[in-house]
Amino acid sequence: MTVEGMTGDEAVAHAAKQSNVDIVAAYPITPQTIIVERFSKYVADGEVHTGYVCVESEHSALSACVGASLTGARVFTASSSQGLALMHEMLYIASGLRCPIVMGVANRALSAPINIHGDHSDMMGSRDSGWVQIYVENAQEAYDWTIQAFKIAEDKDVQLPVSVNLDGFIITHCMEGVDVLEDEAVNKFLQTRKPIFKLDPKNPITVGALCFTDYYYEFKRQQVEAMCHVQGVLEKVCKGYKGVSGRNYGVLETYGMEDAQAAVVCLGSTAGTAREVARKLRAKGKKVGVVKLWLYRPFPAEEITAALGHVKALAVLDRAISFGASYGALCSDVISALHTLKEKPHIFNAVYGLGGRDIQPSDIEFVFNEALETAKTGIVKEPTMFLGVRE
Amino acid sequence: MTSNEKGGWKTLPMGAVVLEPGSSLKYKTGDWRAFKPLVEKEKCVNCLLCWIYCPDSAIIRTEKWVEVNYDYCKGCGICAHECPKEAIKMVEEQK
Amino acid sequence: MVVLKELATEELFASGHRLCAGCGEGTINRMTMKALRGPTVIVAATGCNEVATTIYPYTSWRLPWVHVAFENAAAVASGIVEAYKAMARRGAWKEHVDVIAMAGDGGTYDIGIQALSGALERGHDFLYICLDNEAYMNTGIQRSGSTPHGADTTTSPAGSVIPGKPEWKKDLIGICAAHGIEYAATASPAYWNDYVTKVRKGIEVSGPAVIDVLSPCPLGWRHDSAKSIEMVRLAVETRYFPIYEFERGKYKLNLNISKPKPVEEFLKAQGRFAHLFKPTYRKDVIDEIQQNVDTNWNRILKLCAN
Numbered sequence: 001m002t003v004e005g006m007t008g009d010e011a012v013a014h015a016a017k018q019s020n021v022d023i024v025a026a027y028p029i030t031p032q033t034i035i036v037e038r039f040s041k042y043v044a045d046g047e048v049h050t051g052y053v054c055v056e057s058e059h060s061a062l063s064a065c066v067g068a069s070l071t072g073a074r075v076f077t078a079s080s081s082q083g084l085a086l087m088h089e090m091l092y093i094a095s096g097l098r099c100p101i102v103m104g105v106a107n108r109a110l111s112a113p114i115n116i117h118g119d120h121s122d123m124m125g126s127r128d129s130g131w132v133q134i135y136v137e138n139a140q141e142a143y144d145w146t147i148q149a150f151k152i153a154e155d156k157d158v159q160l161p162v163s164v165n166l167d168g169f170i171i172t173h174c175m176e177g178v179d180v181l182e183d184e185a186v187n188k189f190l191q192t193r194k195p196i197f198k199l200d201p202k203n204p205i206t207v208g209a210l211c212f213t214d215y216y217y218e219f220k221r222q223q224v225e226a227m228c229h230v231q232g233v234l235e236k237v238c239k240g241y242k243g244v245s246g247r248n249y250g251v252l253e254t255y256g257m258e259d260a261q262a263a264v265v266c267l268g269s270t271a272g273t274a275r276e277v278a279r280k281l282r283a284k285g286k287k288v289g290v291v292k293l294w295l296y297r298p299f300p301a302e303e304i305t306a307a308l309g310h311v312k313a314l315a316v317l318d319r320a321i322s323f324g325a326s327y328g329a330l331c332s333d334v335i336s337a338l339h340t341l342k343e344k345p346h347i348f349n350a351v352y353g354l355g356g357r358d359i360q361p362s363d364i365e366f367v368f369n370e371a372l373e374t375a376k377t378g379i380v381k382e383p384t385m386f387l388g389v390r391e
Numbered sequence: 392m393t394s395n396e397k398g399g400w401k402t403l404p405m406g407a408v409v410l411e412p413g414s415s416l417k418y419k420t421g422d423w424r425a426f427k428p429l430v431e432k433e434k435c436v437n438c439l440l441c442w443i444y445c446p447d448s449a450i451i452r453t454e455k456w457v458e459v460n461y462d463y464c465k466g467c468g469i470c471a472h473e474c475p476k477e478a479i480k481m482v483e484e485q486k
Numbered sequence: 487m488v489v490l491k492e493l494a495t496e497e498l499f500a501s502g503h504r505l506c507a508g509c510g511e512g513t514i515n516r517m518t519m520k521a522l523r524g525p526t527v528i529v530a531a532t533g534c535n536e537v538a539t540t541i542y543p544y545t546s547w548r549l550p551w552v553h554v555a556f557e558n559a560a561a562v563a564s565g566i567v568e569a570y571k572a573m574a575r576r577g578a579w580k581e582h583v584d585v586i587a588m589a590g591d592g593g594t595y596d597i598g599i600q601a602l603s604g605a606l607e608r609g610h611d612f613l614y615i616c617l618d619n620e621a622y623m624n625t626g627i628q629r630s631g632s633t634p635h636g637a638d639t640t641t642s643p644a645g646s647v648i649p650g651k652p653e654w655k656k657d658l659i660g661i662c663a664a665h666g667i668e669y670a671a672t673a674s675p676a677y678w679n680d681y682v683t684k685v686r687k688g689i690e691v692s693g694p695a696v697i698d699v700l701s702p703c704p705l706g707w708r709h710d711s712a713k714s715i716e717m718v719r720l721a722v723e724t725r726y727f728p729i730y731e732f733e734r735g736k737y738k739l740n741l742n743i744s745k746p747k748p749v750e751e752f753l754k755a756q757g758r759f760a761h762l763f764k765p766t767y768r769k770d771v772i773d774e775i776q777q778n779v780d781t782n783w784n785r786i787l788k789l790c791a792n
């Protein structure tokens with residue numbers, strides 16, 4: 001293993017290269033562009049056998065990926081924001097046709113107004129599309145999860161596409177030391193894809209038939225079942241990956257939760273800031289903790305309940321808005337996971353970081369203090385707060 | 392097919408893939424017909440134009456003349472209309 | 487050129503599909519299957535052809551067939567072509583597979599034009615066949631960029647003020663030729679030999695090839711189902727739909743119609759143009775259409791002369 005300086009985007013590209021993908025069909029969009037540019041260079045330098053299709057739009061990118069995946073090939077793509085939104089119909093088709101495609105998503109705000117910076121509204125807008133969704137905290141995680149994503153996607157009990165989400169600019173463009181594995185180690189870990197079905201003239205099948213009212217429902221139920229298998233498969237894959245890399249992954253990561261009275265739940269790079277703030281507060285004797293989810297879809301309700309069930313108050317940080325809903329996407333998921341508990345923690349939602357608006361340690365400290373206050377008084381002053389917006 | 396014959400989510404192939412090529416042969420479209428083609432074999436010169444034009448592969452080739460596969464013939468009338476020898480007549484389907 | 491008896495008897499497109507009685511697409515599918523040279527994969531766009539031939543759990547196709555969405559047949563085909571090549575590079579795939587994309591005029595002229603353009607520009611080795619019945623027939627006869635001027639469709643209806651579609655049919659062959667591809671052609675199933683030859687040619691070309699084949703629609707064009715082939719013969723005989731090809735930068739007229747029938751004969755035969763005859767005989771529109779047919783014919787002759 002060697003440590004190389006790379007940005008999140010570069011780490012994803014490097015991981016895709018080592019994963020021996022057969023096809024990359026992608027279209028550039030800030031802040032994903034470095035992924036596709038890096039990959040183009042690998043192709044131009046003959047470093048990979050991959051067929052690189054420079055498609056004319058994101059919709060065509062995922063379309064070409066679906067076609068390629070159906071031949072039995074290992075497929076990778078990447079997008080962001082408007083591009084992800086443009087391929088929206090194809091996201092559902094990719095999961096409906098059970099294509100184990102891996103996509104790096106450089107999370108970026110959705111227009112309008114147009115904004116190129118990091119928030120989670122793009123993937124949140126597609127959270128019901130049947131994709132497995134993983135959020136990473138830094139470039140190292142982006143690298144590790146991209147590799148693991150192929151193994152999860154291609155598992156015979158899953159056969160679903162996976163998106164690896166990394167915060168636009170904050171992760172995609174920030175340079176870090178990333179511990180990369182040897183090519184041989186990744187090869188051995190992933191092996192070749194073994195498709196369940198494929199387009200093969202020797203065995204002619206029809207894919208994408210019209211399913212009327214008498215069949216559609218059954219195939220959607222199959223997808224639900226596949227989603228139910230994801231967590232078990234993920235844990236198995238992470239265990240195997242630990243053996244190769246020494247790094248520990250799973251559905252979520254906690255800090256200070258053993259004795260926490262107040263907690264913050266979040267996705268992505270903000271978890272790092274939250275951890276630092278929690279460390280500082282804990283040193284002062286405050287019982288706070290952080291829960292960072294890696295796996296967002298399927299939502300690991302059991303683990304969330306185990307981690308958070310005992311706290312008195314918690315704040316869920318959402319880097320996206322679900323207009324018209326009582327709470328943001330992540331907050332709603334946490335609330336539904338905990339709703340069967342007899343004694344529930346007090347929960348409030350903090351929307352932050354929209355359009356790449358920076359979140360400061362002071363913002364998170366404010367949230368922790370509010371949570372501690374609620375833990376003491378049992379009163380939620382603001383069910384939803386907007387951190388960092390000018391009034 | 393009854394509900395049971397259609398299969399549930401546990402047994403149906405993944406992703407709505409149809410594994411059996413040409414399984415539409417199980418669906419007999421012959422009952423769509425209002426008119427049916429009758430081939431006058433003596434007039435048929437086996438030019439095979441009706442065979443190539445038939446949208447439903449319902450013209451059967453033989454050594455000497457053509458025959459109609461009434462399991463699938465929808466009675467569109469293209470064969471009768473295109474036959475250069477007027478060897479095919481469309482007659483009303485008996486119910 | 488082939489003789490009918492020489493065409494394979496094997497039907498890779500089986501009976502039992504639910505295309506309308508007399509549907510041109512049924513005939514065209516069968517003819518297409520006769521022109522294959524080896525292992526082939528079909529990519530279909532959403533449309534009559536896709537919907538009626540693959541109603542789960544039935545399929546009429548006896549070769550690998552995939553449908554993904556409406557506007558992306560060319561993009562899906564691109565992915566498939568390149569995937570087989572990539573897998574061959576790592577030794578996981580041995581045989582050459584021909585890829586044929588089939589889409590309607592809706593999925594080609596309009597919503598599919600971007601994906602088609604991208605695939606042509608990138609030069610993937612596949613054949614693209616546009617089953618051109620001149621409207622979005624599967625959704626109930628709405629106008630497309632291929633619908634002719636004056637045709638009555640549900641979104642370009644013949645009303646008391648506007649007599650059918652005001653716009654003219656898009657020049658698909660011109661668009662394809664502008665991409666510099668090796669082969670593009672028009673065809674009509676009434677001329678089965680020309681069509682089958684062109685399909686084989688399109689398959690054999692290494693790079694993209696496009697065929698725009700006119701497909702009669704008894705319901706949408708409103709004619710007797712028995713007259714389907716007659717309609718697309720008349721379309722050629724009136725010079726309404728010229729049969730020509732673009733090959734390596736040169737145009738060639740495949741069927742020279744020296745004594746054309748007036749286009750009025752083609753219009754008169756279909757209900758979609760009935761409003762041009764009753765209650766008022768719209769000489770103005772019919773003349774306009776005839777003039778356009780003549781101008782287009784002369785344009786093509788000029789292209790072929792160069």
